[in-house]
Structures are given as C-alpha cells and as structure tokens.
Amino acid sequence: MAASGMTIDQIVLREIRLPLVDYFETSFGRTQDRHVLLVEIACQGQTGWGECVAGEGPFYSSETADTAWSILTRFILPTTVKRSFDHPSEFPSWFERIRGHRMAKACVEAALWDLQAQRMNLPVWRLLGGTREKIPCGVSIGIQEDPQTLLKKIKRELEAGYRKVKMKIKPGWDVQIVALVREQLPDIPLMVDANSAYTLEDTERLRELDQFKLLMIEQPLIYDDLADHARLQAQIETPICLDESIRHSRDADHACQLSACQIINVKMGRVGGHTEAKRVHDVAQQYGVPVWCGGMLETGIGRAHNIALSTLENFTLPGDVSASRRYYERDTIRPEVVVTSDGYIQAPQSSGLGYEADRDWIEQLTIRTERFQ
Numbered sequence: 001m002a003a004s005g006m007t008i009d010q011i012v013l014r015e016i017r018l019p020l021v022d023y024f025e026t027s028f029g030r031t032q033d034r035h036v037l038l039v040e041i042a043c044q045g046q047t048g049w050g051e052c053v054a055g056e057g058p059f060y061s062s063e064t065a066d067t068a069w070s071i072l073t074r075f076i077l078p079t080t081v082k083r084s085f086d087h088p089s090e091f092p093s094w095f096e097r098i099r100g101h102r103m104a105k106a107c108v109e110a111a112l113w114d115l116q117a118q119r120m121n122l123p124v125w126r127l128l129g130g131t132r133e134k135i136p137c138g139v140s141i142g143i144q145e146d147p148q149t150l151l152k153k154i155k156r157e158l159e160a161g162y163r164k165v166k167m168k169i170k171p172g173w174d175v176q177i178v179a180l181v182r183e184q185l186p187d188i189p190l191m192v193d194a195n196s197a198y199t200l201e202d203t204e205r206l207r208e209l210d211q212f213k214l215l216m217i218e219q220p221l222i223y224d225d226l227a228d229h230a231r232l233q234a235q236i237e238t239p240i241c242l243d244e245s246i247r248h249s250r251d252a253d254h255a256c257q258l259s260a261c262q263i264i265n266v267k268m269g270r271v272g273g274h275t276e277a278k279r280v281h282d283v284a285q286q287y288g289v290p291v292w293c294g295g296m297l298e299t300g301i302g303r304a305h306n307i308a309l310s311t312l313e314n315f316t317l318p319g320d321v322s323a324s325r326r327y328y329e330r331d332t333i334r335p336e337v338v339v340t341s342d343g344y345i346q347a348p349q350s351s352g353l354g355y356e357a358d359r360d361w362i363e364q365l366t367i368r369t370e371r372f373q
Contacts, residue, residue, distance in 0.1 A: 130311025
C-alpha cells in the first residue's frame with residue numbers, strides 16, 4: 001500500500017534546553033546542557049517529529065543550533081508548508097540549491113518519514129527497509145577527570161549489558177589510557193574516537209594503538225580529509241572508521257575507492273537525512289564495508305530515528321544508540337528507550353517512530369518557537 005498526496009498543513013519549530021545527566025567531553029570540548037531543535041509537522045490530522053542534531057558550537061560541524069534555526073526559518077520551512085508529497089525521499093530535491101546545512105535539512109525529512117510511516121500503518125524502520133527486529137547497542141564514554149573514573153564508568157556500562165565500548169581520546173589521553181583499560185578489561189569489544197585530534201605526524205603514536213586489538217579508531221585525522229586517512233590506514237593495523245569525513249554517499253564511495261577506511265559511521269543528521277543515509281549504507285555494502293550508527297547526544301526523538309536507521313542490513317556493528325537514562329533524567333518521548341540486559345534495543349512495532357512525543361515536557365523545556373501554516 002502506498003500513501004499519496006499528503007499535504008503539509010502546519011510546521012512548528014521549537015528550541016528546547018535539556019541538561020545531560022553528566023557532562024560529555026571530547027577532544028574539542030565539554031557539553032553539559034543540550035540546545036536541541038525539534039520540528040513537528042502536521043499533515044492531514046497526523047503529526048511527524050524530527051530532531052536537529054547540530055551542537056551548540058561549530059566544533060563537530062560547521063552547523064550549530066543557531067545556524068540551523070536561521071536556515072530553517074528563512075529558507076526551508078516557509079516553502080515546505082503547504083507542499084504535497086508522495087514519499088519523503090522527494091524532500092532532498094526540494095532544497096538542492098541550498099548548499100550544505102545537512103543537519104537542518106535532515107530534521108525536516110525525518111519528520112516526513114514519521115508521517116509517511118503513520119499513513120501506511122508501518123514502523124519507520126519497516127518503511128526504510130530495515131530487516132533487524134533488534135539492534136545491538138554500544139556506549140560512548142567521554143574523556144574523564146582521571147583514569148579511575150573512566151574505568152568505573154566502563155565497568156558500569158558493561159554490567160548494564162552494552163556490547164561495545166567507545167572511549168574518546170586526544171593527545172595526552174590516548175595510549176597510556178587505552179593500555180590501562182586493556183590491562184583491566186582485556187577481552188571487551190573496545191574502540192577509540194579521536195574526533196580529528198591527530199595529524200599524519202602522529203602516525204607512530206597511533207601505530208602504538210595496534211597492540212590493543214581495537215575494533216577501530218574513529219576519525220583520527222582532520223574532519224574533511226580522505227587522502228591522509230588512506231595514507232594512515234596503509235601504515236597501521238587498526239581499522240580506521242570515518243565519521244566527519246563522510247558527508248554524503250559520494251564521500252563514502254571515494255573513501256572506499258581510496259581504502260581510506262575499513263568501517264563507516266553513519267549519522268543521519270551529518271549526511272542530510274534518511275534518504276542519503278540509506279545511500280551511504282548501500283555504497284558501503286557494495287564495497288563490503290560495514291557501517292554502524294553514531295550518536296549526537298540526541299533526545300528520544302532523534303534516538304528513535306537512529307533506532308529505525310540501525311535496522312538496515314549492513315549495520316552489523318553495535319552503534320552508539322543507547323538507553324535514554326544514560327543521557328537524560330527525563331527524555332522527550334514516552335516510553336523512554338531501554339536496553340535489554342543482553343545489550344539490545346527492540347525495534348518498535350507500532351506505526352511511525354514507535355514512541356510518543358512527551359508534549360507537556362517538551363513545552364516546559366521550550367525556549368523559543370516559530371510556527372508556519
């Protein structure tokens with residue numbers, strides 16, 4: 001059954017502020033509170049939700065919550081309302097002339113996928129073509145005040161059942177810290193994420209990580225590079241995973257051709273939406289390169305979209321999609337996302353995202369709103 005002729009009646013854009021349970025630190029800074037944009041699209045009596053994953057500052061990406069607000073309110077949402085569409089995959093063509101701003105675009109397209117799935121009485125993951133009834137979950141642990149705190153957090157997450165541990169690294173918090181973790185926990189599935197903190201001059205330092213049999217090292221070099229990553233991968237045994245460098249399926253194709261990586265992290269917001277995320281997935285699969293879903297400190301709405309994406313066939317590695325309680329005392333959805341004792345999230349069976357937006361809580365968190373109708 002295909003839905004057709006859906007007309008967008010109203011769009012509400014909100015910015016909410018939500019504190020994290022604990023700070024999250026990477027090589028480029030520490031985050032304690034999240035400023036998150038939520039887009040709500042009403043269409044013929046149904047409502048779809050999307051979340052913009054842009055951060056507070058232009059560090060992971062050139063986009064921020066403020067730049068996304070500007071692009072959405074000036075260029076995207078005024079001409080999206082009252083449009084009709086047959087399928088959410090049409091959305092990218094509407095705004096091809098807007099260069100970049102993929103995170104701003106992605107949250108609108110995500111809401112359209114939610115709407116389409118509801119119209120067809122399907123979960124979003126089924127509409128996307130997902131095949132996995134449950135997804136394996138890992139955790140991402142930021143840079144800590146001291147090694148003992150890091151070890152304590154890792155052990156706590158392993159006890160909760162998580163199937164992979166990712167720890168952030170940077171110069172001065174790398175080889176010795178990984179060695180300590182491996183000494184204490186020799187057999188755990190472990191990876192590290194550098195968030196572009198190194199250069200080719202650090203090759204010898206990065207080669208020292210080979211001894212620890214890591215699943216991967218994520219984005220060791222500059223955020224927009226492919227060529228130097230190819231040079232580095234040829235000199236180290238640890239598989240390189242690219243994150244920030246993969247902005248769309250063309251980058252994925254080029255990275256695979258160059259042997260710049262052996263694994264790709266797919267983030268829907270980073271590549272511009274579910275449609276392009278599926279293309280990245282498909283390209284990687286053609287090259288035999290596995291993918292996994294990274295996290296951006298999403299609230300439940302963004303997390304629900306990540307769950308849906310992670311059910312696609314080539315998401316063979318545990319992602320960063322974890323329980324709501326790891327990040328927020330109260331999430332933006334009901335029920336909250338939970339992880340089973342053996343480290344999985346069950347794909348929801350109800351239509352749309354499979355989670356209900358906690359509207360009353362969202363209204364309490366909202367610091368600005370703009371409506372289009």
